[in-house]
Amino acid sequence: MPGILEVYRDLLPVTENTPLLSLHEGSTPLIHAPRLSEELGIELHLKFEGLNPTGSFKDRGMVMAVAKAIEDGAQSVICASTGNTSAAAAAYASRAGLRCVVLVPDGNIAMGKLAQALMYGAELVAVRGNFDEALNLVRDIADHEPIVLVNSVNPYRLEGQKTAAFEICDVLGEAPDILALPVGNAGNISAYHKGFREYCQLGKIPALPRLWGIQAEGAAPLARGLDRVENPETVATAIRIGAPASAHLARAAVADTSGLFDMVSDDELLSAYLRLAREGVFCEPASAAGVAGLIKLHAQGRLERGQRVVAVVTGNGLKDPGTALKAVGIEPQAVDATLDAVKRVLWG
Amino acid sequence: MPGILEVYRDLLPVTENTPLLSLHEGSTPLIHAPRLSEELGIELHLKFEGLNPTGSFKDRGMVMAVAKAIEDGAQSVICASTGNTSAAAAAYASRAGLRCVVLVPDGNIAMGKLAQALMYGAELVAVRGNFDEALNLVRDIADHEPIVLVNSVNPYRLEGQKTAAFEICDVLGEAPDILALPVGNAGNISAYHKGFREYCQLGKIPALPRLWGIQAEGAAPLARGLDRVENPETVATAIRIGAPASAHLARAAVADTSGLFDMVSDDELLSAYLRLAREGVFCEPASAAGVAGLIKLHAQGRLERGQRVVAVVTGNGLKDPGTALKAVGIEPQAVDATLDAVKRVLWG
Numbered sequence: 001m002p003g004i005l006e007v008y009r010d011l012l013p014v015t016e017n018t019p020l021l022s023l024h025e026g027s028t029p030l031i032h033a034p035r036l037s038e039e040l041g042i043e044l045h046l047k048f049e050g051l052n053p054t055g056s057f058k059d060r061g062m063v064m065a066v067a068k069a070i071e072d073g074a075q076s077v078i079c080a081s082t083g084n085t086s087a088a089a090a091a092y093a094s095r096a097g098l099r100c101v102v103l104v105p106d107g108n109i110a111m112g113k114l115a116q117a118l119m120y121g122a123e124l125v126a127v128r129g130n131f132d133e134a135l136n137l138v139r140d141i142a143d144h145e146p147i148v149l150v151n152s153v154n155p156y157r158l159e160g161q162k163t164a165a166f167e168i169c170d171v172l173g174e175a176p177d178i179l180a181l182p183v184g185n186a187g188n189i190s191a192y193h194k195g196f197r198e199y200c201q202l203g204k205i206p207a208l209p210r211l212w213g214i215q216a217e218g219a220a221p222l223a224r225g226l227d228r229v230e231n232p233e234t235v236a237t238a239i240r241i242g243a244p245a246s247a248h249l250a251r252a253a254v255a256d257t258s259g260l261f262d263m264v265s266d267d268e269l270l271s272a273y274l275r276l277a278r279e280g281v282f283c284e285p286a287s288a289a290g291v292a293g294l295i296k297l298h299a300q301g302r303l304e305r306g307q308r309v310v311a312v313v314t315g316n317g318l319k320d321p322g323t324a325l326k327a328v329g330i331e332p333q334a335v336d337a338t339l340d341a342v343k344r345v346l347w348g
Numbered sequence: 349m350p351g352i353l354e355v356y357r358d359l360l361p362v363t364e365n366t367p368l369l370s371l372h373e374g375s376t377p378l379i380h381a382p383r384l385s386e387e388l389g390i391e392l393h394l395k396f397e398g399l400n401p402t403g404s405f406k407d408r409g410m411v412m413a414v415a416k417a418i419e420d421g422a423q424s425v426i427c428a429s430t431g432n433t434s435a436a437a438a439a440y441a442s443r444a445g446l447r448c449v450v451l452v453p454d455g456n457i458a459m460g461k462l463a464q465a466l467m468y469g470a471e472l473v474a475v476r477g478n479f480d481e482a483l484n485l486v487r488d489i490a491d492h493e494p495i496v497l498v499n500s501v502n503p504y505r506l507e508g509q510k511t512a513a514f515e516i517c518d519v520l521g522e523a524p525d526i527l528a529l530p531v532g533n534a535g536n537i538s539a540y541h542k543g544f545r546e547y548c549q550l551g552k553i554p555a556l557p558r559l560w561g562i563q564a565e566g567a568a569p570l571a572r573g574l575d576r577v578e579n580p581e582t583v584a585t586a587i588r589i590g591a592p593a594s595a596h597l598a599r600a601a602v603a604d605t606s607g608l609f610d611m612v613s614d615d616e617l618l619s620a621y622l623r624l625a626r627e628g629v630f631c632e633p634a635s636a637a638g639v640a641g642l643i644k645l646h647a648q649g650r651l652e653r654g655q656r657v658v659a660v661v662t663g664n665g666l667k668d669p670g671t672a673l674k675a676v677g678i679e680p681q682a683v684d685a686t687l688d689a690v691k692r693v694l695w696g
Contacts, residue, residue: 001377023628024377029349029401031372051399053377053628055666095628101694106682112460115669118676119625125693129685137690145691277467280371280401280443318403318666321463328466334454337477342485343493345473346449 001027004060004163005067011166011198012064012159021067021096023053025060026163030171030310033279036291040298041305045176046276046291047168050283050316054087054116057164057188057314062088062150064160069148070096076147078103080134083113083238084315089150090120101147103127103134112319132243152187152245161188165195168310175205181312182289183213183222183261184239186250188314193253209310211259213250214293215239216286220263222250235266235323236286238315264292270327271295282317282324349375352408352511353415359514359546360412360507369415369444371401373408374511378519378658381627384639388646389653393524394624394639395516398631398664402435402464405512405536405662410436410498412508417496418444424495426451428482431461431586432663437498438468449495451475451482460667480591500535500593509536513543516658523553529660530637531561531570531609532587534598536662541601557658559607561598562641563587564634568611570598583614583671584634586663612640618675619643630665630672 001007003022005014014020030045037044049057066089069077076099079089086102093100102117106126117124127134135151142149150157169175175196183189189211196208215223219232219240228243244250254261264272272292273285290311297303317324335341349355351370353362362368378393385392397405414437417425424447427437434450441448450465454474465472475482483499490497498505517523523544531537537559544556563571564582567589576591592598602609612620620640621633638659645651665672683689 001375024379024396027349027375029372048372048401051401053396053399054630055664091628091630094626103690112666112669115672115676116630116666118678119622119630119665119672120628121626123694124678125690126682127685127690128682133685137685137687140687141690141694145695274467278442278469280439280468282402282439282464282467316403316664316666317467318460318464318664321460321669324463324467328463330466330472334474334476337475337481337485339485339488342451342473342475342489346471346489347493 003063004160005063008163008166013068013156015071018067018071021063021070021092023059023063023091023095025052025063026167028052030168031281035279036275040294040303042303043308045310046281047164047310047312048281049164049312049314050287054091055316055319056084056088057161058084058088060163061152061157061160061191062092065150065154065156066092066096066098068156069098069150074148075099076101077150078138078142078147079149079151080131080138082131084319085151086122087113087116087120090117090122094121099123101125103138105129105131105134112321152185158187158191158194161191162195162198164312165192166199169199169205175207175209176310177209177307178212178309179209179312180212180214180290180294180309182239182286182314183215183250184219184241184244184286186222186244186246188312189213189253190246190249193256208257211253211257212293213254213259213261214289215261215263216269216289217263217265222247223261223263236269236289238284238286239289262293262297264289264296268292268296274327276313277317281313283313284315284317284319285323287314351411352508353411356511356514361416361504363419366415366419369411369418369440371407371439371443373400373411374515376400376515378516379629383627384623388642388651390651391656393658394629395512395658395660396629397512397660397662398635402439403664403667404432404436405509406432406436408511409500409505409508409539410440413498413502413504414440414444414446416504417446417498422496423447424449425498426486426490426495427497427499428479428486430479432667433499434470435461435464435468438465438470442469447471449473451486453477453479453482460669500533506535506539506542509539510543510546512660513540514547517547517553523555523557524658525557525655526560526657527557527660528560528562528638528642528657530587530634530662531563531598532567532589532592532634534570534592534594536660537561537601538594538597541604556605559601559605560641561602561607561609562637563609563611564617564637565611565613570595571609571611584617584637586632586634587637610641610645612637612644616640616644622675624661625665629661631661632663632665632667633671635662
């Protein structure tokens with residue numbers, strides 16, 4: 001499949017001057033989850049965004065943002081990031097021959113994601129401060145220098161991301177009853193809402209799915225009805241955000257679709273993370289939040305039987321092998337290279 | 349897209365009793381590489397197999413092998429592996445509810461790949477020996493116990509893998525002039541040959557592409573015209589194999605297509621690995637061998653201008669972030685969180 005700018009050009013801010021930049025992002029699989037479906041009494045599909053080119057859903061928004069930056073004559077892009085955003089920005093900037101600068105909070109970046117950004121040729125600057133300080137700096141720099149900000153405050157990011165909603169409807173032939181997904185900075189739930197809303201207006205779907213936004217308990221301002229939580233903490237680093245930038249859009253998305261916000265503990269997250277792997281989908285810890293929420297709401301009797309549900313699985317588990325090894329907690333047993341020794345381990 | 353068993357069922361050993369097992373493997377992108385194309389004077393496309401569900405081309409063969417194991421009534425599968433094979437075997441076995449046993453040489457497995465196999469639920473047994481000893485053990489066990497061997501000696505593996513050749517022809521509308529790819533155990537080049545040969549017999553392509561099999565200098569028996577090399581050594585662990593299991597098929601593939609074997613140094617491999625990332629494709633070190641070979645053969649005047657070439661990029665770079673960080677060799681500079689400090693780093 002071509003990339004999203006080509007597939008959905010009529011529904012995106014693509015002009016005749018917009019380069020059709022692409023690493024063949026999008027067209028990610030919608031994977032049926034038979035065992036979880038059975039257990040939850042629903043028809044569950046997993047939208048596995050970890051199979052995008054840089055391993056997360058961020059590629060959709062970033063290809064749009066970088067293409068528009070090129071159209072506007074930019075030669076450099078900048079973002080603050082501790083992870084997936086930096087990989088996506090670096091990949092598309094490098095592809096297009098642009099300079100990419102990434103500010104990272106010093107000492108707070110996962111090795112897999114750091115490796116990606118550097119391999120794709122980003123210039124990393126570690127700042128002695130937290131993410132909020134890094135974000136303030138890049139906003140300030142982008143305001144005063146000829147360099148385009150590609151954090152999610154860039155409106156083209158949500159435009160690109162909404163294509164995931166289009167794909168789900170195109171594959172299912174209709175919208176699901178419920179879309180469950182992780183909520184951190186709240187851009188993705190807002191983008192899905194925009195996508196479903198546009199498909200509804202075009203008459204491609206009769207109604208919007210209910211949007212269920214799931215946060216981690218330690219970083220759950222929306223689920224708790226707060227503007228922000230201080231010192232957010234969760235094993236799911238990709239959604240460890242205390243003051244979501246798109247909170248207002250996310251609240252509108254939930255209100256407009258009769259959806260909900262809820263939250264799950266780190267134990268519930270890691271349990272869902274393992275369950276997903278046993279269905280054959282190895283994702284980031286944060287990516288399991290949607291499924292963790294479904295399991296919790298089912299246990300509370302709040303998940304109606306027979307619903308068609310899509311859970312968005314936002315990133316690839318290979319981004320964070322360290323958490324995976326901790327979650328399984330198994331050291332392989334070493335035995336002698338003899339038939340007897342191996343058979344004894346396997347069959348006692 | 350559905351998985352390969354459904355898309356290519358008429359060209360695979362799929363019977364009415366074969367379960368259409370799938371994690372939506374295959375349909376991987378064929379990504380045009382504009383800068384490398386320009387430099388090499390060819391039209392170069394990258395078949396990025398790292399976007400398969402477990403991050404490597406092994407998923408194609410494994411879904412076929414596990415589906416046939418289920419059809420034959422098996423409840424367990426076994427393999428010896430230091431990497432991608434174990435992840436693929438574990439994912440499909442877990443998906444299908446089978447037990448999966450993986451023998452690994454003790455102390456010789458990359459963390460990313462180990463994390464995958466464990467998350468997908470494989471039982472890992474580390475044996476005090478090398479890969480050859482582990483392989484002999486699993487062959488012996490599969491001969492005497494009710495457990496199916498899914499190493500590449502399982503003939504269904506090549507059947508599944510040949511579908512990558514079909515996809516390339518289906519997307520290009522014809523076969524390329526040259527297909528360049530890494531050669532380790534030599535199963536993949538043999539599978540591509542089988543796929544192109546079958547499409548030719550069906551009249552879907554008029555002729556076969558020349559197959560260029562590229563080995564790492566420290567593990568290059570085919571390029572050197574030897575049966576085996578002792579103590580193979582290369583940074584590209586996925587092709588660090590001294591005695592390729594499918595050597596006879598690979599030699600036939602090269603002879604039949606007027607192709608060639610060649611080899612590249614670790615420096616040439618790592619250079620191509622970085623070049624690929626700058627085109628937006630972050631792969632495993634071994635996966636860059638095809639492109640490294642093209643760069644070398646171009647420098648020797650052996651790559652004719654204007655050819656349409658596909659290089660197979662076999663696995664995802666996130667499998668091995670450690671090598672990536674070594675290859676870029678950059679430590680981010682830490683600066684104070686002030687505008688002046690950041691601007692000084694960026695613009696001097």
